[in-house]
Amino acid sequence: MKKGNPVISTEDAAQRAAWINDPKIRAILYQIAVLGIVGLLGYYLFSNTVENLKRQSIATGFGFLNKEASFEIGESLIPYSAADKYIKALLVGALNTIKVAFIGIILTVCLGTFLGIARLSKNWLVSKLAAVYIEVMQDIPILLQLFFWYSFFYDILPSPREAIEPLNGVFMSNRGLVFAVPEWHPAHPYMAMAFVAGCIGVYFMRRWARKRQERTGQIFPVFTLSLGIMIGLPLTIWLLAGAPHKMNVPELVGFNFTGGLNMSPEFGALLIGLVLYTAAFVAEIVRAGIQAIGKGQTEAAMAIGLKPGQVLSLVILPQALRVIIPPLTSQMLNLTKNSSLAVAIGFPDFVSVASTTINQTGQAIEGISLIMVVYLCFSLLTSLFMNWYNKKMALVER
């Protein structure tokens, strides 16, 4: 803004017509003009805002984060009470967003892959059903779907007393979804440790197997063995602990269930809506990825004597994933961004908590900046991870 005025004087331009036609100097002039316009606009908005804030005596700065929030949050991953500070309330919201996004992304990828493969099925009925699902889900706004699932929980499902039990130990009612989980046992942490140890072991085994294959050409049964280690180790611990199989089954006490794991209607509606909606887009991506691999690849792989499983895992998938991953990343980000619609159905995600904060403190600028920064961080983290993965999968050209 400061540099804007002195350079663009008409006098100069008239005197040195040849000088002004130099593309390099022109480029500098244009850039100064653009920066000047953007700067002026920014300054105009900024000064108006400062003026308005002063007039309406709204506080500025992030000092409010250390004040008492004094509102309750329906569900939280960490202990939280109304006496806690705003910053903790916002953290609770951010964790809830991460929870929905994390579970949602995993379920979406599974359902989307399944639908994408179903769409390509040679079975006409299955393929057409998948096509109808994909088309219908893509054409209905996510917010409408969320409202529908929310009303599904509150208007359609009965009270806990008449709860529907679709599977043994799973109860659906207007208080949400309750299902049985294994009762806590001291062996569980050891099982988790065994699983992690198994994963690390598998990682090294794969590296060793690849090196050996490069050296000797012999194929090691990596997949079967990894699966065996990852399931087998925790299973052994479980058996050693005497196979504890007691379940924490939800029971109807009074008007609601106790025990089991409870999923609130808000969380349930948000998760179901997001997963069903995004899976339709993922299905299209998976279909396109698989179709992008020419038939010749399959035929060539079979011609050199690979088994069908090997054709898929060694030839088709590595190539298809390369096509699938970039658009899949953007769908995952979409899911994360769409989870902000939780505010419409009352699930306390980050946007919902931030908007309560804005209403209580009146500090809209800070609140909205926080929302934007948090989502930009989510986007950045996801795309960094995916870029790393993408680079790993990318075609190594020799």
Add this chain to the structure above:
Amino acid sequence: MTQSGKNNIQKEGLKAPIIRIGVVHWIKANLFNGVFNSILTIVTLFLLYKVIPPFARWAFIDSLWFSSAEQCRAGSGACWSIIPANIRFILFGFYPHELHWRPFVAMIMLIGLLLYSKNRNHWNRSFGYIWIAGLSIMGILMKGGLFGLTPVDSDQWGGLPLTLMLSFFGMFAAYPLGVLLALGRRSQMPAVKTICILYIELIRGVPLISLLFMSAVLFPLFFPEGVTVNKIIRAQAAIILFTAAYIAEVVRGGLQAITRGQYEAAESLGLNYVQKMRLIVLPQALKIVIPPSVGILISAFKDTSLVVIIALYDVLKTTKSVLASPSWMGFSPEAYLFVALIYFVCCYSMSNYSRRLEKELQT
């Protein structure tokens, strides 16, 4: 295969065996080819049998179409009566009741214009003027105040016209901005390029809802004292700013698809930057990006439903307020299915059109 089948018939006068032609062959080839597929078909058919008859019974046989809410509560089927009983509020919101013909005519005009635009032979210079004239007439119809039409304050606009307006005006206003941003991102000038990249990535990184919040609570702070901007216009501005970033990315794809030779040829003819872009590059690039642009229009159309959250009365919000009235409470599946049908018909026809266009333009 059909050729050999024909030869057989001609040679021997025999029909091909039933297993090779007609319905039986089709069923065998598409539903029961192999053990796995046969099981899959049977399981799917069983699931459909479990789902479809009860749904059809609820939706069509036991349903009530023109009744009061009390009669509905007594029945066991779907209560479609909620739609005809409240259709005018759902479609037009708080627009004055006796003036509903005006948004109705405006909507018909918009649909007519869209149908007219489907034919690519109509795309020429006068086409643009027709659109501008059409949009102005629609604006006058909605707003009133001219030609003896009663003025209607835009606070009273609502329902489907609002949804259509937010998405179509959003798209049209965002397109030039998006093209400029795309050109800026491809520019050689570092300052321009940085500003454009920052804008595009910032907007694409945040959810639309944060921009809508911004339009609701921050935009009023941006203007000097005494200047108030209507809530709908503010939401429209947020949608335009949001859509422009996505259009910019689509147009950038088109620009990248134009080969270097085109740029060099334009430069060797002595065209300056504006001429080069306007006469050589953009006409080709924009042609390539028509199908993905329709995709953006579809998502803009769906995304306008988010204005519910800042309490604008679009078609979803009017439906929700019908559902909030005590007499119609609890009939949400029927009402939401109706709104879903509206959205589905609009989006499906647009995406179908975009797919057809993609095939036509692939030359």
